[in-house]
Amino acid sequence: MSLEKRKYARIPVDERCVIYAGIEEFEGNIVNISENGVGIKVNKPINCSKLTFLFVDRKAENFSKRNMYSCKARVVRRAEDFVGCTFARTFEISEFINRRRAEDFFKNKGACSC
Structure with missing residues (x-):
């Protein structure tokens, strides 16, 4: 298994x-x-240029900061057929950032200075 x-x-x-x-959200x-x-894969198209953070396993009954993964999202590849489309429902993200910045973002709801 590679490092990535x-x-x-x-x-x-x-x-x-x-x-x-x-x-x-x-x-x-x-x-x-x-x-x-x-x-x-998301439930409706997202403007990929504005993608910021990913939180995993956010279910109302068990959501906590322990269950979240954070990333400064950079769209690597969109699965849509037409080139140049900024909106997508399926894509890959990378460039994960540290948890502290994500917690700051979550606390301030978008005020993170990342």
Whole structure:
């Protein structure tokens, strides 16, 4: 297993997740883990240029900061057919950042200076 693959190995496939695009919140599912990042499918198209943070396993009954993974999201590959589309429902993200910044973001709801 490569170093990149190990980096994402703790993230469970088929887990529910929440994506933040700016301060907008979208629910989705993790569909695959690859060396490039984490494949996400969301319930409606997101403007990929505004993608900011990913929180995994945010279920009302057991959500806590321990259950979240954070990332400064950079879209690696969009699965949409048309080139140049900024909105996508399926894409890969990478460039994970540290948990502290994500906690700051979550506390201030979008006021993180990342």
